[in-house]
Amino acid sequence: xxxxxxxxxxxxxxxxxxxxxxxxxxxxxxxxxxxxxxxxxxxxxxxxxxxxxxxxxxxxxxxxxxxxxxxxxxxxxxxxxxxxxxxxxxxxxxxxxxxxxxxxxxxxxxxxxxxxxxxxxxxxxxxxxxxx
Numbered sequence: 001x002x003x004x005x006x007x008x009x010x011x012x013x014x015x016x017x018x019x020x021x022x023x024x025x026x027x028x029x030x031x032x033x034x035x036x037x038x039x040x041x042x043x044x045x046x047x048x049x050x051x052x053x054x055x056x057x058x059x060x061x062x063x064x065x066x067x068x069x070x071x072x073x074x075x076x077x078x079x080x081x082x083x084x085x086x087x088x089x090x091x092x093x094x095x096x097x098x099x100x101x102x103x104x105x106x107x108x109x110x111x112x113x114x115x116x117x118x119x120x121x122x123x124x125x126x127x128x129x130x131x132x
Contacts, residue, residue, distance in 0.1 A: 003069035003078060010065055010082035014058050017089065021051040050096040054089060057111055061085045064118035071125040081121075085114045 001009070025047045028034070038044040065078055088110030095104025 001075065003073065003075055006075055006078040006082065007065045007069050010086065011062055013086055014062060018054065018058070021054055021093070025051055046096055050093060053092065057089070061114055061118070064122065067122050068118065068125065071122065073121065073125055077121060081114050081118055084110050088114065
């Protein structure tokens with residue numbers, strides 16, 4: 001796989017996760033007849049935030065993967081950041097859903113580590129051959 005194929009793989013996984021989170025909101029909207037907002041329903045609030053959190057995080061991580069690929073970062077680093085991000089988002093979802101008690105915290109920490117790791121690694125790739 002080329003580096004851009006690796007990035008595309010994680011983009012595809014992200015694209016497949018998003019409709020699932022959207023559908024979870026739509027099903028509750030339909031069942032509870034909530035047209036706009038959360039209707040004061042705690043379950044709806046949690047589902048909306050789980051989706052919102054995903055949408056807030058995904059673009060930044062994917063931009064980080066693209067930057068690493070553009071800077072000729074090795075495939076192993078793309079997989080390290082990409083797989084950690086996907087696993088973190090799944091754990092976060094399971095924690096928000098109540099299926100995995102500490103999943104939300106662990107998923108959040110994994111995502112933060114991906115952000116920090118990508119940022120530092122991108123700076124390393126930029127400056128590895130001396131000042132720009």
